[in-house]
Amino acid sequence: MQTAYLNGTLLPLSEARVSAMDRGFLFGDGAYEVIPVYSRRPFRLAEHLRRLRQTLDGIRLDNPHDDAAWARLIGEIIARNDGEDQSVYLQITRGADTRRNHAFPASVTPTVFVMSEPLLTPPPAQRETGIAAVSAPDMRWLRCDLKTTSLLANCLLRQLAVDAGCVETILFRDGYMTEGAASNIFAMKAGVMLAPPKNHLMLPGITYDVVLELAAAHGLPCEVRDVSEDETRAADELWMTSSTKEVLPITLLDGRAIGTGQPGPAFRNMYAWYQEFKQTVMRCGE
Ligand code: PMP
Secondary structure, eight states: OOEEEETTEEEEGGGOOOOTTBHHHHHOOEEEEEEEEETTEETTHHHHHHHHHHHHHHTTOOOSSOHHHHHHHHHHHHHHSSOSSEEEEEEEEOOBOSSOOSSOOSSOOOEEEEEEEEOOOOOHHHHHHOEEEEEEEOOSOSOTTSOBSOOHHHHHHHHHHHHTTOSEEEEEETTEEEEESSSEEEEEETTEEEEOOOSTTSOOOHHHHHHHHHHHHTTOOEEESOOBHHHHHTOSEEEEEETTTEEEEEEEETTEESTTSSOOHHHHHHHHHHHHHHIIIIISOO
16 A cells, blocks of 8 residues: 655545645646655655755745655655655645636645655666657747646657657757756767756756766766757767666667667766666665
8 A cells, every 4th residue: 555645644645635626736836856765765855855945936835844844754655655666756736726716826725745656667678778769849838947747748748759659759949959858868979978058948857967976976078068959869879867767878769770779888887877876875875
């Protein structure tokens, strides 16, 4: 049985209910985070909670808890659910109103929801052969830096990949690569790792930061700058990163091979560095 938290109460996930007048349901008016848990310890919790604060500030919603209270609550959910490795999902919405009205209610009681799911890591075959992606124009709004529950555009874009038998959709806006429908994207060219800069057009990924830190620590040359669509398609390697997928090589884009069409040497290094880092900070104590 999965145990969830809803508005101050721990309960079976199957019994968690919110009002049909909740603004999360009516407008997608909320913020969320997904935090991977290894050996029952949340990975990069402080960074996830910082990004949550930035999203809440960006949508003008007060943070219902300070970091210490969030850490206790997340720890409680981890302890009450099965599995050493989990994926904790938390969501705060602007709560239920008495009538449907776009403008905020005069007083807000936010809805706070936390649950845990088993952490599903990608099948090893995806690392060994790479994954296929499609591309699409990035038709989302201009605050993609906020991790809000209004994810319809991301859902539609991601479905394009699924419809084509692929894993991810790479997004281009005004001739530049922004990110994936649910991941950040890195390119390798002539031994240099290229990463689009954090701005309002992409989510500041927690994994994105880890990858940049690992590149710096291991001396992999890196340029954080706009990456054009042409550069993306002509890259030697493309990777996607996210909390649950970690780092995955993209070897096919719109049916055309990226580089040799096989996972590249830089990916293999980065994947090994990522696993080593995880083992060091998560499994053996910090
Ligand atoms: N961009 C988008 C649009 C995402 O939804 C995600 C998370 N699934 C990411 C990037 C990666 O962020 P993180 O590394 O924090 O999971």
